[in-house]
Amino acid sequence: MESVLAFARGPLLVFAFVLFFLGVLRQLGLTGAELVRAYCLAGDRAVPVGQLVRNSLEWIIPVRALQGSRIPYTAASMLFHVGALLVPIFLSGHVQLIQKGLGLGWPAMPAGLADTLTLVTLAALTVLFLLRLADRSSRALSRFQDWLLLVLCGLPFLSGYLVAHPSANPLPFSLTYLIHLLSAELLLILIPFSKLAHITLFPLTRLSWELGWHFVPGAGERVRTALGKEGEPV
Amino acid sequence: MAEQVLVVKGEEPKSKVPASGAPSAKAKTVPKVLPHQALGISYYVERLYPGDRVRRFLEIFAAVLQHTNYGQVVDTYARTGAKCAQCACTCQIYLHTRDPRDVPCYRSNLLLEVYRRHFTLRGVLQSKLTGTVHLTEERISELAESVYHCTGCRRCTFECPMGIDHGLLTHLSRYILSEMDIVPKALVVATREQLEGKTGNTSAIPVPALLDTLEFLSEDIKDERGVDIPFPIDQEGREFVFFPAVSDYLLEADTLKGIAATFHAAGESDRWTIGTGYYDGINYGLFYSDWCAERIIQKEIAETRRLKGKTILIGECGHASRSARLFVPTFGGGKNALPILNIMEYTLDALRRGKLKLDPNIITDRVTYHDPCNIARTGWIVEQPREILRSFCKDYVDMEPKGTQNFCCGGGGGTVSVDEIRPYRTKVTGKLKADQIRATGAHYVVAPCANCKKQLREVCEDHGLTGVEVVGLHDLIYKALVL
Numbered sequence: 254m255e256s257v258l259a260f261a262r263g264p265l266l267v268f269a270f271v272l273f274f275l276g277v278l279r280q281l282g283l284t285g286a287e288l289v290r291a292y293c294l295a296g297d298r299a300v301p302v303g304q305l306v307r308n309s310l311e312w313i314i315p316v317r318a319l320q321g322s323r324i325p326y327t328a329a330s331m332l333f334h335v336g337a338l339l340v341p342i343f344l345s346g347h348v349q350l351i352q353k354g355l356g357l358g359w360p361a362m363p364a365g366l367a368d369t370l371t372l373v374t375l376a377a378l379t380v381l382f383l384l385r386l387a388d389r390s391s392r393a394l395s396r397f398q399d400w401l402l403l404v405l406c407g408l409p410f411l412s413g414y415l416v417a418h419p420s421a422n423p424l425p426f427s428l429t430y431l432i433h434l435l436s437a438e439l440l441l442i443l444i445p446f447s448k449l450a451h452i453t454l455f456p457l458t459r460l461s462w463e464l465g466w467h468f469v470p471g472a473g474e475r476v477r478t479a480l481g482k483e484g485e486p487v
Numbered sequence: 488m489a490e491q492v493l494v495v496k497g498e499e500p501k502s503k504v505p506a507s508g509a510p511s512a513k514a515k516t517v518p519k520v521l522p523h524q525a526l527g528i529s530y531y532v533e534r535l536y537p538g539d540r541v542r543r544f545l546e547i548f549a550a551v552l553q554h555t556n557y558g559q560v561v562d563t564y565a566r567t568g569a570k571c572a573q574c575a576c577t578c579q580i581y582l583h584t585r586d587p588r589d590v591p592c593y594r595s596n597l598l599l600e601v602y603r604r605h606f607t608l609r610g611v612l613q614s615k616l617t618g619t620v621h622l623t624e625e626r627i628s629e630l631a632e633s634v635y636h637c638t639g640c641r642r643c644t645f646e647c648p649m650g651i652d653h654g655l656l657t658h659l660s661r662y663i664l665s666e667m668d669i670v671p672k673a674l675v676v677a678t679r680e681q682l683e684g685k686t687g688n689t690s691a692i693p694v695p696a697l698l699d700t701l702e703f704l705s706e707d708i709k710d711e712r713g714v715d716i717p718f719p720i721d722q723e724g725r726e727f728v729f730f731p732a733v734s735d736y737l738l739e740a741d742t743l744k745g746i747a748a749t750f751h752a753a754g755e756s757d758r759w760t761i762g763t764g765y766y767d768g769i770n771y772g773l774f775y776s777d778w779c780a781e782r783i784i785q786k787e788i789a790e791t792r793r794l795k796g797k798t799i800l801i802g803e804c805g806h807a808s809r810s811a812r813l814f815v816p817t818f819g820g821g822k823n824a825l826p827i828l829n830i831m832e833y834t835l836d837a838l839r840r841g842k843l844k845l846d847p848n849i850i851t852d853r854v855t856y857h858d859p860c861n862i863a864r865t866g867w868i869v870e871q872p873r874e875i876l877r878s879f880c881k882d883y884v885d886m887e888p889k890g891t892q893n894f895c896c897g898g899g900g901g902t903v904s905v906d907e908i909r910p911y912r913t914k915v916t917g918k919l920k921a922d923q924i925r926a927t928g929a930h931y932v933v934a935p936c937a938n939c940k941k942q943l944r945e946v947c948e949d950h951g952l953t954g955v956e957v958v959g960l961h962d963l964i965y966k967a968l969v970l
Contacts, residue, residue, distance in 0.1 A: 394592055
């Protein structure tokens with residue numbers, strides 16, 4: 254067990270982080286290049302940047318969405334995102350680890366706050382799972398990854414909480430710790446390859462949408478030429 | 488519009504020539520299977536692609552991805568779509584049917600899944616390893632039916648946390664399908680006449696008929712209002728060159744009279760003109776084909792330049808306005824393109840300058856306003872018509888929801904022209920609209936869009952809303968204007 258743990262906290266953790274960074278960089282690079290290409294080809298290059306930024310921000314702080322018709326879902330989603338972003342980065346244990354490993358440091362959040370946020374995140378995930386299950390439309394839309402990722406996102410939080418509170422933990426410490434490490438590493442690796450890609454692509458989705466409507470002059474004719482339909486009538 | 492598409496007699500056989508190649512010996516034996524029946528879709532199509540449709544679909548998709556700007560947005564959407572179904576609660580079709588297949592995200596996924604499986608490394612490997620085939624004839628038919636169920640109102644764009652524009656994906660799907668001839672016959676026939684027919688417009692109105700109509704309208708104004716208001720024709724150097732939905736010349740006399748009267752009352756009849764070289768604002772390319780969209784918009788630009796006009800003035804028509812605003816800069820020179828103005832913007836400007844006198848005692852019945860999606864969804868034209876209406880209507884009420892959030896008439900995205908799906912349009916997509924109108928208790932529903940007008944009249948008819956009159960904004964202005 255000890256050697257497995259050592260492997261999970263050592264080489265596997267480094268591997269997961271490297272794959273995560275490379276995957277994200279590749280994705281951002283390719284998407285960025287595609288966006289530049291689209292901009293250069295567009296017949297109309299006037300892009301309302303301010304409006305796009307505002308639109309994105311409205312979803313990061315979804316005040317407007319909270320007036321919509323699926324308030325429980327939006328609220329749970331928002332709470333989940335707050336915890337999912339803050340806890341892994343500002344948990345004091347994590348901050349100390351990173352300082353030890355990389356020499357980089359930032360202020361950590363108080364343990365009490367981290368505990369509360371973790372529980373809120375877990376509760377929000379449960380609500381999201383149940384709402385996805387209860388609503389006919391989202392149930393019909395859901396793929397395997399949509400269910401799996403909900404569970405996978407919960408695992409590091411649940412196991413992390415149990416690691417931090419051994420008295421509440423019915424499982425052996427080392428097993429819990431292993432689950433914590435492995436699930437978090439799996440999530441990191443999956444980010445560039447699943448819908449979690451929105452973690453890095455989100456700021457670009459509005460720009461991508463906007464440029465999608467910026468058509469390319471002459472493209473219609475070139476498509477027809479490629480299809481061997483030159484000169485054909487409508 | 489172009490519901491009254493007058494098909495030129497010589498047009499029919501020409502279109503059928505390639506079609507005869509499609510159904511082989513099978514079709515010659517009775518009973519004859521029509522192309523749309525063979526596909527299992529509800530709207531008429533002219534012909535079927537005779538070869539392997541799955542292969543053709545992928546060829547077209549590949550060519551489109553290579554030459555257009557859709558690739559990057561499809562890729563981003565395919566990666567980020569969260570399948571949360573937030574969009575479901577805004578879609579008026581889903582809200583009525585509660586069928587998961589009507590969730591915007593489900594519809595978009597039909598195309599995104601083809602992209603994932605056939606155009607990404609992971610998808611291709613997965614298919615190879617598992618030996619599964621994703622795209623089939625059935626899936627093409629499902630997509631073909633689904634994208635013409637959507638009215639392209641883009642109300643769902645407000646609810647998608649990932650910023651997925653399902654309207655864009657509907658447009659793209661329709662474009663791909665149109666390149667293999669899967670497109671409602673009503674739209675193709677009208678576009679063919681506009682681009683290749685003798686009359687050069689979707690309603691097949693020849694110039695002499697247009698001139699007759701305008702003369703007749705002037706006589707009408709003289710009879711009704713006692714004022715001589717000729718329509719300016721082919722005047723060079725005027726500021727505005729006017730393009731209404733051409734079907735207005737056949738169906739919306741009051742709207743056109745109202746517009747002419749507005750210019751006259753403002754003392755600015757010398758600011759606008761109608762060109763006989765091209766006088767159709769309709770651009771069905773927005774609904775199904777980028778190729779057609781570009782060619783159509785070039786006609787609008789060319790006519791404006793021929794008449795040395797400075798601004799393209801669009802009549803009461805939602806998609807004509809949006810397609811001009813979208814495509815004139817795109818295909819007409821970016822920053823140096825001709826500016827676009829909707830007639831309601833002009834009228835409000837004239838009103839604010841104090842050039843128009845509207846009698847507040849004429850329109851006493853309750854009035855409400857329907858927002859055409861193509862001009863309202865982005866917030867472009869929402870308050871302008873309301874300001875005009877409030878200035879002279881005694882009893883103006885808004886619908887709920889209104890403005891950018893308003894429901895579609897139910898006939899958007901060109902579906903209003905497809906007469907064979909009328910029951911679907913009025914009973915399913917138009918259901919919430921009918922409820923909305925009923926709740927206002929209004930007599931006049933102002934719908935400044937040729938498509939919306941036709942659709943709303945049919946909605947009212949099919950839902951027994953007998954006391955409702957669907958009119959254009961300038962129809963009411965015409966009644967109330969002090970001349």
